[in-house]
Amino acid sequence: MDLFTTAAGLLAYAETARRAGQRIGFVPTMGALHDGHLQLVRAAANDCDVVIASIFVNPTQFNNPEDFRLYPRLPETDADLLRSAGCTALFLPSVEEMYPQPAVLKFNFGALESVMEGAHRPGHFNGVATVVSKLFHLVRPHRAYFGQKDWQQVAVVKQLVADLSFDLEIVAYPTIREADGLAMSSRNRRLTPEERAVAPQLYQALAQAAEQVRQGMPPAQVQAGALATLAREPRFTPEYFEVADAQTLQPLTDYAPGRAVVLCLAVHLGAVRLIDNVIVSLG
Amino acid sequence: MDLFTTAAGLLAYAETARRAGQRIGFVPTMGALHDGHLQLVRAAANDCDVVIASIFVNPTQFNNPEDFRLYPRLPETDADLLRSAGCTALFLPSVEEMYPQPAVLKFNFGALESVMEGAHRPGHFNGVATVVSKLFHLVRPHRAYFGQKDWQQVAVVKQLVADLSFDLEIVAYPTIREADGLAMSSRNRRLTPEERAVAPQLYQALAQAAEQVRQGMPPAQVQAGALATLAREPRFTPEYFEVADAQTLQPLTDYAPGRAVVLCLAVHLGAVRLIDNVIVSLG
Incomplete structure (x- = not known):
């Protein structure tokens, strides 16, 4: 090389x-x-x-x-x-x-x-x-x-x-994940063991929200639920959780058939800011 | 080709x-x-x-x-x-x-x-x-x-x-000019004969102003003089006449030794907007 x-x-x-x-x-x-x-x-x-x-x-x-x-x-x-x-x-x-x-x-x-x-x-x-x-x-x-x-x-x-x-x-x-679901990121190295232990909850929140979207729950309700779930872990300081159009990235107020949907979040965990996302559908 | x-x-x-x-x-x-x-x-x-x-x-x-x-x-x-x-x-x-x-x-x-x-x-x-x-x-x-x-x-x-x-x-x-000093421009084709006849005054105003800059006249005075000269031809509607730093393009309030100076103008002549410039010094 x-x-x-x-x-x-x-x-x-x-x-x-x-x-x-x-x-x-x-x-x-x-x-x-x-x-x-x-x-x-x-x-x-x-x-x-x-x-x-x-x-x-x-x-x-x-x-x-x-x-x-x-x-x-x-x-x-x-x-x-x-x-x-x-x-x-x-x-x-x-x-x-x-x-x-x-x-x-x-x-x-x-x-x-x-x-x-x-x-x-x-x-x-x-x-x-x-x-x-x-x-x-x-x-x-x-x-x-x-x-x-x-x-x-x-x-x-x-x-x-x-x-x-x-x-x-x-x-x-596509995103590569650790066995417990945490999205691989160079910044993961900066997590303490305690922070690393709770970090997979970010993906769990995304996966749960994706299931809710698939079941037709309104975007605002999905978003509120995910933020409430994240708030249960005091180490998390969520910055955003969005139900968005996967192409335009604009927040969705409702679903239209064939629309591509992505769920994205950013959360501070200790001194580290982590992001992750899950594609719900590609339209 | x-x-x-x-x-x-x-x-x-x-x-x-x-x-x-x-x-x-x-x-x-x-x-x-x-x-x-x-x-x-x-x-x-x-x-x-x-x-x-x-x-x-x-x-x-x-x-x-x-x-x-x-x-x-x-x-x-x-x-x-x-x-x-x-x-x-x-x-x-x-x-x-x-x-x-x-x-x-x-x-x-x-x-x-x-x-x-x-x-x-x-x-x-x-x-x-x-x-x-x-x-x-x-x-x-x-x-x-x-x-x-x-x-x-x-x-x-x-x-x-x-x-x-x-x-x-x-x-x-460098700009190529007609024999009478008018800067060549594709837009010159759109000038009427009467407009074409007065158009060389733009270069004359620039050349006169360049001479004034070389003689040390303050930029504001050069600018005001050039705009006054242009105003004498009623077919001209000047948009700007600037004494500017040739690199940063910012208007000059005074001269410093070794500073590159350019004079730039934009003038409406009938339905046509013309621009021209003269480099006074390259610093």
């Missing part, structure tokens, strides 16, 4: 692959890798000739400086995992390499980011869209792989690709 | 050139070509192996629907001119081809677009940045050529390229 820390090095690698007619798969990550990331790398290795992964804890998508500071960083372990999963090149840039000067332009995705993560993390999706655009320009992938745990992020990145005519395909893979 | 009307056709052409190791020069235009455009094509033909020009009257950068409707469209004449100037491929897409669905994302360039064209044409630079991003993704040029008559546009496009790490170089060429 090749290692690149400069944009110039990565550009040259991608250019060589492109000229040789090779298909490039790309897995952008913030590191502290788990099976959710590694399934993306394995899928890319299966689909493509060359697999480039990036590890970059992007400061511009963190609205909380403590979250940025404490985000786990394990580049050596990550490199071993990537190599084993079939990654052919790792891009590990510094902040200075990615942002030689601060970006001036700002992205706005309108209604798509006025809810959930966009509403609770001001500037988050501008940071995401900026760094993803930069990485796409350096890697020039044929396919880029994302995890559905960040459902809204996938929607924003797909919109970015469509609106700016990026010549690549976005592929999204 | 090859002609492409679909994104897929252009992508394939650019990919073939890239794989062959050819350098791609790109000249994006809205058509109704004049010598200002053709110098860009000739420069691209001199620098690059392949020259792609686009002609697309981009609706999303027009805030005035009448200006969009009346913008001159002369594709056959343009194609002949491009061929003679050394263009190897022309991209002539429909609105539907460029925007299969309306774009959701919006760009904002902060202070860079809070003045002059950005202030007077709401949404203009969002439209420019969106279409330029799309075209860059379809053409994948090594170099893209722009005219300095749209000084602020060049600044915005350079910011776009830097902030999103587009792997290409922006080259800007």
